[in-house]
Amino acid sequence: MSxxxxxxxxxxxxxxxxxxxxxIWIDVPGASVNTLSPALVxxxxxxxxxxxxxxxxRGAVIASGKQDGFIAGADVEQFATFRSAGDAAHVxxxxxxxxxxxEALPVPVVAAIHGACLGxxxxxxxxxxxxxxxxxxxxxxxxxxxxxGVIPGxxxxxxxxxxxxxxGALDMILAARNIRPARAIKMGLVDEVVHPSILLDVAVDRAxxxxxxxxxxxxxxxxxxxxxxxxxxxxRSVVFSKAHKSVVEKTQGHYPAPLAALEAIRAGYDRxxxxxxxxxxxxFGELATSEVSRQLVYLFFARNATRxxxxxxxxxxxxxxxxxxxxxxxxxxxxxxxSVAVQAGTLVRLRDTELSRVAAGLRAxxxxxxxxxxxxQITRLQLDDMMVLVGATTDYSGFGTAEVVIEAxxxxxxxxxxxxxxxxxxxxxxxxxxSNTSTxxxxxxxxxxxxxxxxxxxxxFSPVHKMPLLEVVVTPKTDAQATVTAVAYGKDLGKTVIVVxxxxxxxxxxxxxxxxxxxxxxxDQGASIDAVDAAxxxxxxxVGPITLLDEVGIDIGGHVGRVLGEAFGGRMAPADSLRRVxxxxxxxxxxxxxxxxxDHHGEKGAVDESIYPVxxxxxxxxxxxxxxxxxxxxAMVNEAAMCLEEGILRSARDGDIGAVFGIGFPPFRGGxxxxxxxxxxxxxxxxxxxxxxxxxxxxxxTPMLVEHARARKRFHSGR
Ligand code: NAD
Numbered sequence: 123m124s125x126x127x128x129x130x131x132x133x134x135x136x137x138x139x140x141x142x143x144x145x146i147w148i149d150v151p152g153a154s155v156n157t158l159s160p161a162l163v164x165x166x167x168x169x170x171x172x173x174x175x176x177x178x179x180r181g182a183v184i185a186s187g188k189q190d191g192f193i194a195g196a197d198v199e200q201f202a203t204f205r206s207a208g209d210a211a212h213v214x215x216x217x218x219x220x221x222x223x224x225e226a227l228p229v230p231v232v233a234a235i236h237g238a239c240l241g242x243x244x245x246x247x248x249x250x251x252x253x254x255x256x257x258x259x260x261x262x263x264x265x266x267x268x269x270x271g272v273i274p275g276x277x278x279x280x281x282x283x284x285x286x287x288x289x290g291a292l293d294m295i296l297a298a299r300n301i302r303p304a305r306a307i308k309m310g311l312v313d314e315v316v317h318p319s320i321l322l323d324v325a326v327d328r329a330x331x332x333x334x335x336x337x338x339x340x341x342x343x344x345x346x347x348x349x350x351x352x353x354x355x356x357x358r359s360v361v362f363s364k365a366h367k368s369v370v371e372k373t374q375g376h377y378p379a380p381l382a383a384l385e386a387i388r389a390g391y392d393r394x395x396x397x398x399x400x401x402x403x404x405x406f407g408e409l410a411t412s413e414v415s416r417q418l419v420y421l422f423f424a425r426n427a428t429r430x431x432x433x434x435x436x437x438x439x440x441x442x443x444x445x446x447x448x449x450x451x452x453x454x455x456x457x458x459x460x461s462v463a464v465q466a467g468t469l470v471r472l473r474d475t476e477l478s479r480v481a482a483g484l485r486a487x488x489x490x491x492x493x494x495x496x497x498x499q500i501t502r503l504q505l506d507d508m509m510v511l512v513g514a515t516t517d518y519s520g521f522g523t524a525e526v527v528i529e530a531x532x533x534x535x536x537x538x539x540x541x542x543x544x545x546x547x548x549x550x551x552x553x554x555x556x557s558n559t560s561t562x563x564x565x566x567x568x569x570x571x572x573x574x575x576x577x578x579x580x581x582x583f584s585p586v587h588k589m590p591l592l593e594v595v596v597t598p599k600t601d602a603q604a605t606v607t608a609v610a611y612g613k614d615l616g617k618t619v620i621v622v623x624x625x626x627x628x629x630x631x632x633x634x635x636x637x638x639x640x641x642x643x644x645x646d647q648g649a650s651i652d653a654v655d656a657a658x659x660x661x662x663x664x665v666g667p668i669t670l671l672d673e674v675g676i677d678i679g680g681h682v683g684r685v686l687g688e689a690f691g692g693r694m695a696p697a698d699s700l701r702r703v704x705x706x707x708x709x710x711x712x713x714x715x716x717x718x719x720x721d722h723h724g725e726k727g728a729v730d731e732s733i734y735p736v737x738x739x740x741x742x743x744x745x746x747x748x749x750x751x752x753x754x755x756x757a758m759v760n761e762a763a764m765c766l767e768e769g770i771l772r773s774a775r776d777g778d779i780g781a782v783f784g785i786g787f788p789p790f791r792g793g794x795x796x797x798x799x800x801x802x803x804x805x806x807x808x809x810x811x812x813x814x815x816x817x818x819x820x821x822x823x824t825p826m827l828v829e830h831a832r833a834r835k836r837f838h839s840g841r
Contacts, residue, residue: 135165136187137172142180143329144173145322149187156186157197158242158276160213163220170223181329182227184250185234185322190260192235193243198270201419202841204411211407214275217242218399221249221277230332234325236318239263245276248285252328252339253312256321257303263311266298268379270422271415271790275406279386280398286310287344288352291387292365296380304498313339362388376662376790379409413800416841417792421782424775424793425618433594433609433621434602435772441610442552442603444468448520448527450541452483455558456530458586461490462615464511465587471513471520480514487512490587518548525550526611528580530558533681538562539570546572554604556580560631561685564624565597575601578608581628582617583784584674591784592617597624618783620776622765626689627682629765629777630784633794635686635694637758638679640820641667642697644750648743651717651729657747658754662788667754669726670786671700672716680704692819693757699737706736753817755797756810758787760824762794766837767826774837795837803830 134150146169150156173179186192196217204210224231224246233239233247235255244263247253255261265274265282273279274295283291290309293299306312316324331337344353351357362384369380382405390398409415432438447463449456452474460470464487472487474480491505500508513520521527527549531541538557546555556578557567568577579595592612596605605621612619622629641654645668655666671679680703683696703717710716711724719727734742762781765771771780778793791797798806807828813821829835 133165134162135169137169140326141330142178142333143326144176144179144182145326146182146184147187148184148193154188155191155194155238156188156243157194158217158246159197159200160216163216166220167223170220170227173227173229179229180333181229181326182231183234183322183325183329184231184246185325186236188237191237192233192239193246194238195241195243195266196275198419198422201270201410201415204407207404207407207411209407210410211403214403214406215399217245217276218403221245221281225249225281230329232325232329232332234321235261235263235312236321237261241265241267241274241278242276245274245278245281248281249277252332252337254314254316254321254325254328255303255306255312256318257315258318259302261303263301263306264298265295268296268377268383269298269418271377271379271412271418272409273379273383273386273402273406275402275410277399277402279383279402280390280395283352283387283390287348288358288361288387288391289348292361292384295383295387296365296369302499358388358391374659374662376788377414378412379414382409414790417790417796420792420796420838420841421778421789424779425783427775428618428620428779429613431609431619431621433605433619438606439603441606442525442554444525444607444611444614446471446520446524448518448524448545448549448553449473449530450527450545451530451532452480452486452514453530453532454486455582455584455586456528457483457486458490458584459528459530459558459582460512461487461587462617464508465491466615467511468614469511469513471515471524473515473518473521475516477514477516480516484509484512484514518545521545521548522550524553526554526556526607528556528558533559533561533678535562535566538567542567542570542577552576552603554578554607556608558582561627561682563597563626564595565599568597568599574599576604578604579624579628580608580612581630583630589784590616590618591630591780592619593628593630593780593784594619594621595624595628596621618779620780621772622776622780623770623772625765625768625770627686629762629770630780631682632686632765632770633758633761633781634785635682636761637754638667638671639683639694639697639700640754640757641671641750642700643817643820644745644753645699645737646697647745648741649745649750650742651733653745653747654750654754657750660747661751661755662791664786668717672710672718672726674710675712676700676703676708676710676716679710693822702736702738703733708733708736752809753813756806756813757820759794759798759806760810760821760827763798763827764824766795767824798827798830799836799838803827803835807831 132151136147138145148156230251232252233250237260239247244265265278267274286309303315307315328337351361365384386402386405389401446469448471449460450473452472460472463470472483491508494500495505529541531537555576564579568574571577578600581593583589583591594608609619644654651668655668658666686694687696708715711720714720717733719730762777771777774795778795781787781793782789787793807823810821810823
């Protein structure tokens with residue numbers, strides 16, 4: 123949609139009359155999306171005043187002048203301006219006041235929603251009398267505030283439960299759940315879903331119709347469970363305590379926002395709307411100025427910055443649009459890559475050595491789509507349409523027209539050379555050839571290429587359709603065109619992309635490897651498996667390193683360990699216990715035999731005690747959890763700094779993004795470099811030196827860290 127009026131000066135709001143209905147257009151000048159700022163609040167106040175004084179007016183519509191978005195939320199830049207919790211609480215109270223006024227306007231207001239309607243944007247919509255959204259795939263409604271470490275602060279915690287019921291609201295607010303149109307109408311979040319071409323006309327008609335009494339809002343039918351649980355004080359306390367328990371389990375106590383949201387919602391139920399709003403503003407203020415939110419907001423901006431980064435420094439050539447992708451190897455990763463490519467609308471040719479393997483790949487791709495179909499995110503027709511985009515082959519037919527080819531065959535340099543030699547003559551001369559290797563330097567792979575300038579690494583993470591990161595690896599020979607095309611295509615696939623320079627294990631595999639290996643060393647010394655895992659989960663990793671090894675595959679972990687051990691020697695020499703478990707043939711979860719027990723569905727159970735004799739240390743000894751954390755985390759952090767120093771990483775920002783989105787470094791700590799800044803480089807150096815004295819060869823402090831400690835320098839300036 124676009125507003126018919128030229129913007130007046132720097133204003134974001136403009137109004138238009140359609141008969142007795144006013145359309146309020148939001149179009150923040152110079153921005154790609156609309157966000158709510160104090161300036162916009164002031165503009166809204168004056169439009170509301172106009173509505174309150176206009177006796178002719180029968181209704182109003184709020185619509186966006188942006189092509190594909192309603193309101194994307196509050197302007198996050200504001201967070202940096204909050205001086206105190208009280209300050210932030212005041213901003214929240216002003217927003218609440220505005221929406222109270224919107225709700226109380228003498229005429230019905232209809233929200234006409236197309237595209238992203240997030241955070242404060244959804245709070246605006248929920249304060250309207252009636253909501254219509256488009257059926258378009260771009261239309262998403264959500265309250266994602268907890269992802270920034272805060273809660274909705276403009277009455278969302280109070281109005282949403284009243285609109286859609288307690289259960290639905292908890293689900294949306296605590297889990298930041300994205301709601302698409304079909305679900306939105308079902309749960310009563312919107313009143314109508316229409317095609318984008320008629321959104322505005324329908325909205326104007328409904329505004330007039332509501333005023334005339336011709337249209338009535340259909341009240342959502344509440345389910346029996348909802349009535350029994352949310353409808354009585356006893357039932358509600360059951361719901362709240364269950365939600366509390368599940369939040370604590372999920373967040374391990376590291377993220378205060380979901381619990382604060384529960385508190386605000388509960389205050390509204392127990393003490394009424396006004397008290398609920400007060401609790402909301404107070405809690406918003408406390409959270410918005412908290413350390414956790416500071417780190418999450420940093421990651422939000424850092425991630426946004428990577429979206430604008432073309433991947434090369436200086437003048438960037440225009441990336442080549444990718445309409446067709448060739449994938450070599452239809453295994454676990456190849457199928458995963460094909461599945462995300464197809465979902466982005468790319469035509470895919472999938473090659474493996476035998477038809478049976480390609481067929482298994484196609485099944486794996488279908489499974490990814492089935493999961494979305496079962497969750498009602500796509501229709502059966504869309505599923506079938508997507509499958510049509512994948513063509514399977516055992517030769518290179520169809521590869522000649524692909525703009526990008528990604529190789530995902532076994533992790534074996536000779537094989538990768540053979541495949542590259544075989545494939546290259548079949549490809550378009552301008553095509554990018556990418557390897558999905560997780561350890562082998564791309565430069566080594568490119569030695570087999572006639573045109574090494576077109577060879578890059580595109581390191582995806584498993585499972586590809588869920589993991590957000592893509593690490594693009596470039597060699598000194600990679601040309602800028604290949605880099606920008608790989609980066610732009612990664613973004614098309616919905617990935618957060620970092621570009622790193624070549625080296626064994628690049629960045630992510632390298633820092634993960636020292637961390638996991640140190641966990642292995644702890645086992646060498648008699649630490650128990652569950653103690654190591656528990657300590658690092660407590661630090662904030664989603665799973666502990668030993669569980670992760672079982673998940674990734676002990677054989678794969680062993681292979682990576684060997685390759686990096688050979689490349690870096692001493693500090694990366696594989697831990698004895700890990701080596702022994704690899705040699706014993708245990709493969710982890712996929713083989714249902716690892717450090718933990720697995721049932722026949724592959725569900726993880728307790729530690730498999732029979733592994734201790736394999737490790738060769740049946741005598742356990744307690745190692746304090748602080749030492750476990752310190753050794754594993756500082757090994758990782760020191761290695762990350764080394765990667766920056768060696769130029770593997772281009773920036774500390776990329777290092778933080780790679781660690782958080784690629785290997786699960788705790789987001790509330792902001793990433794390894796933010797962690798160093800928060801703890802202080804001097805403290806990190808001192809601890810590393812102590813470890814170095816105890817364990818020579820593993821913890822030698824990298825000079826860059828020493829220099830940061832000496833000069834009291836930080837990796838990041840700003841908040
Ligand atoms: P996989 O064993 O599941 O699949 C490899 C596939 O390559 C098999 O289907 C095999 O038949 C096929 N293949 C072998 N030779 C071929 C040839 N000449 N032409 C076409 N296909 C051929 O392995 P995977 O886990 O998908 O790993 C593939 C690559 O991705 C490896 O380089 C690995 O290091 C990397 N990687 C794996 C993960 C992971 O978690 N599994 C993560 C990141 C990167």
